[in-house]
Amino acid sequence: MLKDIFTKSKKKKYATIPSEAAKQDVPEGIMTKCPKCKKIMYTKEVSKNLKVCINCGYHYQMNAAERLQSFLDEGSFEEWNGGMVSKNPLNFPDYFEKLEKDREKTKMNEAVVTGTGTVNGFQVAIAVMDANFRMGSMGSVVGEKITRAIEKADELSIPFIIFTASGGARMQEGVLSLMQMAKTSAALKRFSDNGGLTISIMTHPTTGGVSASFASLGDYNFAEPGALIGFAGRRIIEQTIREELPEDFQTAEFLLKHGQLDAVISRLDLKEKITTILDVHAGGEVKWLEN
Amino acid sequence: MVGELEFERPVIELKKKISELKEFTKSTDVDLSSEIEKLEERLEKLEKEIYENIKPWNRVQIARHPDRPTTLEYISHLFTDFFECHGDRNFGDDEAIVGGIAKFHGLPVTVIGHQRGKDTKENIRRNFGMPHPEGYRKALRLMRQAEKFKRPIICFIDTKGAYPGKAAEERGQSEAIARNLFEMAGLRVPVICIVIGEGGSGGALALGVGNHIHMLENSTYSVISPEGAAALLWKDASQAKRAAETMKITAPDLKELGIIDEIIPEVKGGAHKDVKKQSEYIDQILMKSLKELVKISDEELVVHRYWKYKAIGEYSFAAEYVKVN
Numbered sequence: 001m002l003k004d005i006f007t008k009s010k011k012k013k014y015a016t017i018p019s020e021a022a023k024q025d026v027p028e029g030i031m032t033k034c035p036k037c038k039k040i041m042y043t044k045e046v047s048k049n050l051k052v053c054i055n056c057g058y059h060y061q062m063n064a065a066e067r068l069q070s071f072l073d074e075g076s077f078e079e080w081n082g083g084m085v086s087k088n089p090l091n092f093p094d095y096f097e098k099l100e101k102d103r104e105k106t107k108m109n110e111a112v113v114t115g116t117g118t119v120n121g122f123q124v125a126i127a128v129m130d131a132n133f134r135m136g137s138m139g140s141v142v143g144e145k146i147t148r149a150i151e152k153a154d155e156l157s158i159p160f161i162i163f164t165a166s167g168g169a170r171m172q173e174g175v176l177s178l179m180q181m182a183k184t185s186a187a188l189k190r191f192s193d194n195g196g197l198t199i200s201i202m203t204h205p206t207t208g209g210v211s212a213s214f215a216s217l218g219d220y221n222f223a224e225p226g227a228l229i230g231f232a233g234r235r236i237i238e239q240t241i242r243e244e245l246p247e248d249f250q251t252a253e254f255l256l257k258h259g260q261l262d263a264v265i266s267r268l269d270l271k272e273k274i275t276t277i278l279d280v281h282a283g284g285e286v287k288w289l290e291n
Numbered sequence: 292m293v294g295e296l297e298f299e300r301p302v303i304e305l306k307k308k309i310s311e312l313k314e315f316t317k318s319t320d321v322d323l324s325s326e327i328e329k330l331e332e333r334l335e336k337l338e339k340e341i342y343e344n345i346k347p348w349n350r351v352q353i354a355r356h357p358d359r360p361t362t363l364e365y366i367s368h369l370f371t372d373f374f375e376c377h378g379d380r381n382f383g384d385d386e387a388i389v390g391g392i393a394k395f396h397g398l399p400v401t402v403i404g405h406q407r408g409k410d411t412k413e414n415i416r417r418n419f420g421m422p423h424p425e426g427y428r429k430a431l432r433l434m435r436q437a438e439k440f441k442r443p444i445i446c447f448i449d450t451k452g453a454y455p456g457k458a459a460e461e462r463g464q465s466e467a468i469a470r471n472l473f474e475m476a477g478l479r480v481p482v483i484c485i486v487i488g489e490g491g492s493g494g495a496l497a498l499g500v501g502n503h504i505h506m507l508e509n510s511t512y513s514v515i516s517p518e519g520a521a522a523l524l525w526k527d528a529s530q531a532k533r534a535a536e537t538m539k540i541t542a543p544d545l546k547e548l549g550i551i552d553e554i555i556p557e558v559k560g561g562a563h564k565d566v567k568k569q570s571e572y573i574d575q576i577l578m579k580s581l582k583e584l585v586k587i588s589d590e591e592l593v594v595h596r597y598w599k600y601k602a603i604g605e606y607s608f609a610a611e612y613v614k615v616n
Contacts, residue, residue: 140604186476216469231464232455
């Protein structure tokens, strides 16, 4: 029919042009694209490289399980207080629902995993925060688990290593969250006075109440390349001082430049370098001193 | 009246009316004493009603009142021989924090506190009571000195928060706060902290690790300002009033949460109505605290402080959970 001819030709006027976003999108799973250098790589290849871009060295965020797996000796991890869960002390609307959702998503009970394991044979107490769970925010459980891990390290006389990743205090637990800063810091002070070794490794992002407590209190403070680390948020600072901030503001490299870190360490070298520190602290036999 | 707050307007208006009537009776022969008496009765009731059912948001307003007494004002009323010490011996002197030595009823002490300005000029000098790292480091220097000479430490908390600025970040705002929490936990002298105005987040806590923590009745202590909380939670800073209630930031809230030791009562309508009287209220509690704490040994003071903070937080244990491997 004549009518059909018209519709057909009309249809032909449309052409599907992929949008810019769609063009750059890489199917999830097999391939992954580096957010920094835009190189497209096999996801497997990146995972094998400890989630560090093969091309430019960009550090993807790691979750707690990946971190433990990559940092500790295989099969050495034993979790502490894994079942500790939050209450809702302020009766905050939707708090439990939000926690439940993140539990589903991350397969974790809270934003930090604590326990013990070995690093090239050296036994350590370890705490790994996970920014995927409520942005790694610190409420009562995070504060208590970290405190208990420090106390246990003290009891066992082993070093305490913490990987931080947090947006700061957890709003839904209000001032109780704030007080966790004091609690964890007090635990570190006691541990330190007893001669305990604390190593803090700040990963992306470490801000607010976490950067202003245990993250900054290591005998050694390190950070991963490119990690955002700071007390106040960039936007708040820009609004307060009414000037634009340099691009590298609050990055690990910025902190190193301003004397706030011992070193910025690539994830690929991390285990080895931390082992060196553990080894130096373990002492050892020194024969020549005896005569 | 300058600086009156919206919620207390009925009281102020009634007061005005009474004084007008009193003036009027003075100038004429008409006897209005029974009317005045009635009105005064009503005023008493109204004051009770308004000041005893004070809402969290009203407390926020009182805590932020421009005439709210500052650290230095309380120091002048509570202590003798106050001698201010400046500088962190490293970078500079941050006037958003003041500190020094003094005597409290004859007892040598170290006093430290956030210091706001009372007018624009002073506020600029004092950076609105929002410290930089050197402020916290000065405070820590004075605390260590107090420990050396075995003086109790009294901290007044009154800040919106640590200053969010470029220079502050460069000089390690995070580290400065963290260091104070760490070192305060180990001080071998009594530490008493009193929140006198706004206790804003980590910037407040950095002077706040004590054996006793007290709060003035209308002061606040919170992890974030009500405006900030509203913006984060509901993407709407105008919901601050609601946030002030939800976030539990008032002295009665913190008492209930088991964080503070004593609520220091305020004079009717807020501390700014009578600084002298307010200082007397603080004096009483401070004396009580010191009497208790000076009896405790150095080591026990540290242990006491440890358990005070260790006890804060609410959690439980799930029967079943997925193990991380």
